[in-house]
Amino acid sequence: MSEPSGGDQINWNLSAPIAVPAPTTETRLAIRRSDWSRIRRNLARCKESQFNLSGAYWFLFGSDVSIGATIYPLQLTTGLPTWVMPLYACTTVSTLVMGIILVLLNRYQKQQRQFHIEDVEFDMDEIERAFNADGIQGKAP
Numbered sequence: 001m002s003e004p005s006g007g008d009q010i011n012w013n014l015s016a017p018i019a020v021p022a023p024t025t026e027t028r029l030a031i032r033r034s035d036w037s038r039i040r041r042n043l044a045r046c047k048e049s050q051f052n053l054s055g056a057y058w059f060l061f062g063s064d065v066s067i068g069a070t071i072y073p074l075q076l077t078t079g080l081p082t083w084v085m086p087l088y089a090c091t092t093v094s095t096l097v098m099g100i101i102l103v104l105l106n107r108y109q110k111q112q113r114q115f116h117i118e119d120v121e122f123d124m125d126e127i128e129r130a131f132n133a134d135g136i137q138g139k140a141p
Helices: 035-045 054-067 071-076 083-135
Strands: none
Touching: 035 083, 054 071, 054 083, 071 083
16 A cells, blocks of 8 residues: 555545534544553653652651750760760761751652653643644643
């Protein structure tokens, strides 16, 4: 079978009945299967469960403040072993660093989700733009 050149039309007779919607009641967009698959993949990425790390980093920040607040009274205490103060200082710094890391991870995760949502919106807008020539209105400005 030869393919038609640029301006030729294909005449195709199909024996199956097709209900064509009236222009006043329903408008349809015929999209490619690859576009539909891409949108479905992007939506699946948006629906992936996400960990909310805010409870964990607030717990770490609270622990950091609690541990840090006990350092000064411990300095005033006499007869402590020499390893106590460095342990408290290291624990204070490490809980602060872990809390900051969890804040950054939570922001990164939210950012990635927003990028996936924007990808889906872009794909949908791209498909709508392809049909704007036929008088179909896209997303409202």
